[in-house]
Amino acid sequence: MRCARRRWQALAVCLVAAFMTLLDVSIVNVALPSIQQGLRASESGLQWIVSGYALTFGLVLVPAGRLGDARSRRAVFMAGLALFTASSGLAGLAPTVGLLVAARLVQGAAAGVLQPQTAGLIQQLFVGAERGRAFGALGAVIGIATAVGPLLGGALIALAGAEEGWRWVFYVNIPVGLVALPLAWRLLPPPRYGERRGLDPVGVLLLGVGVVCVMLPFVQERQWHGAGKWLLLPLGAAVIAVFAVWERRHPSPMVDLALFRLRSYGLGTAIAVLYFAGFTAIFFTYTLYLQIGLGYGALPAGAAMTPFALGSAVAATVGGRIVARYGRLLVAAGLAVVAAGLVALWAAVELRPGPDVAWFTALPLLVAGVGSGLVIAPNQTITLAEVPQSGGGSAAGVLQTGQRFGAAVGIATTGAVYFATVAATRGDWALAFRHGLLVVIGLVLAALAAALYVLRHAVRRLGGITGDVLGALVELAATAALVAMATG
Incomplete structure (x- = not known):
């Protein structure tokens, strides 16, 4: 019992660190006007504050995962946490945009060091249904951190003032990091691999x-x-x-390239790339629509995303508990729910594009959040299920690099459609959001088609009439998703 409690305590430390690093992906978006006012930043400087973090985050994921596998996940985790805490302080103190960008580059690299250790430690500490529950908790953290970031950022700026409030977006990480470091030393498992493999x-x-x-x-x-x-x-x-x-x-x-011969790993990674391309672009375009298009403040704009966070957190916890029973079917169902929520979101903005739009998008965002909670954690659990424990960190690093790449592609593609529509219509932000949302829906449907493709092969292995009938139904659903994506 004590050993089991210690595992969950170790997971809690990992989740706190994961929350901080993922929060800093989205929390900065609502702080950009405050940064521009406080540091007189150019548009290029603001872009690098956001994209520089994402770039270095994705850059170090795989080598950091490999380093944790080969040496000590606890040591690498603590090094990443210490660097993230220090760079957060430097970002908050930055007197110029150049120094702030430099601090964000370091902060992103530290986040990339931390993230694969969390997945590797879950692989090491948990097995079977418990592993699904642990990944469910991680999925809830991902959903909450991504969606709550704008709300927390808006609250900090409102409390500390528009000109200097952005600094507290970074300072908030310091006390959390200082508390988590000694807990990580005490609770995370020491290295236990006898082989000290090369680092290539x-x-x-x-x-x-x-x-x-x-x-x-x-x-x-x-x-x-x-x-x-x-x-x-x-x-x-x-x-x-x-x-x-x-x-x-x-x-x-x-990276053990033989992992991609495993259907669960290769297709699970593809689903993650496609889904994150749509998932993160929602927040980017919706925040712009509310703040620039409708004049919302940072706090109200952040609050408008809360239904998604709540739905995602609850559903991820449930999804982690039942993924062992339903497998990839749960992921496909979650993607279908996300698509339905996004279509309802599109309709809500079409019908009520004015200042009260946040009230009418709350329910569609809640539905999309519930679906998202059934996608991220279960997909990660299934994708890493057949990966050997000794390679869990590097395998998770590849998966998370794919997620970061998907997010970058999704934001760039959706943003291009969004801003092209704004320019062509001379400021119709509601129409721009709906056009961008069509791109997001297409990416989610592509992920759904990939999930259904996996299911088709799985059900046909059942054999007999049952397998043939289920396989035909799944193939029909996959075709429908592809047609909807092509015509939407």
Whole structure:
């Protein structure tokens, strides 16, 4: 009993750190006007405050996961937590935009160090149904942190004042980090692997260059004009191909590419990339619509996202408990619920686009949040189910890198549609949001089609008439999702 309690206490420490790092993805959005006023930041500087964090976050996930697997997850976790806490303080103290961007780059890298250790420790500490519950708790944290970030940021700015309130968006991490560090030392398991595997520095370099080349055009899509930036995509793909060849020949590879032969891992990663491309873009466009289009303050705009956070938190906890029973069917059902909620959200903005829109979008956002809670944690549980414990950190790092890449692509694509509509209509922010929402719905439907594709093969393995009938029904549903995505 004591050992079981200690595992859950260790998980609580990991979840606190995960909450801080994910909160800083979304909390900064509502602080940007305050930062612009306080530091006289340019549009390019504001973009790098957001995108620089995302870029370095995604850059270090895989090597940090590998380092934790090969050495000590506790030591790497504590190093990342200490660096994140220190860089949060430096960001809050920054006297210029340049120093704030530098602090955000370090902060993003520290977040990338922390995140794969959390998933690796869940793989190490929990098995079976308990692992599903642990990932359910992580999923609830992801949903809450992403959706509550604007609300918390708005509250801090309202309390501390518009000009300097943005600094408290970063200062709030310091006491949390200082409390979590000694608890991490006491509760997280010490290293137990006898083998001290190599760290593959050439693989780290190749993957880093490839990730930067692929992600940079998306995170800088609005700042780098012209088509030249997209030449980085084939360059990045070529570097990643060289990385794959290197990893196959390396005696101790950073990423075990054999993982992608597992249907659960390969398709689970694809679902995560597609879903995060839509999931994070919702908050980006909705916050812009409310604040710029309708003149909402930071706090009311953040509060408008609360229904999504509540639905996601409750559903993720439930999803973690039942994922062992329903498997990928639960993920497909969650994606269908998200799609239904987003369609209702589109209709609400179509019917009531004025200042009271937040009241009419509350229920659709709640429905979409419930669906999201049934997607993120269960999908992560299933995706990592067949991964050996010793490689849990690096496997989680690859999965989370895919999520960060999906988020960057989704925000860039949805943002391009959004701002093009604003320019073409001379400021019709409601129409711009609806157009952006169609892109998001398409991405969610693509994730649903991938989930149904997995289900089709699973049910046909049942054999007999039952398997054939269920397989045909799932295939019909997958076709319907693809048609809806193409015509929407």
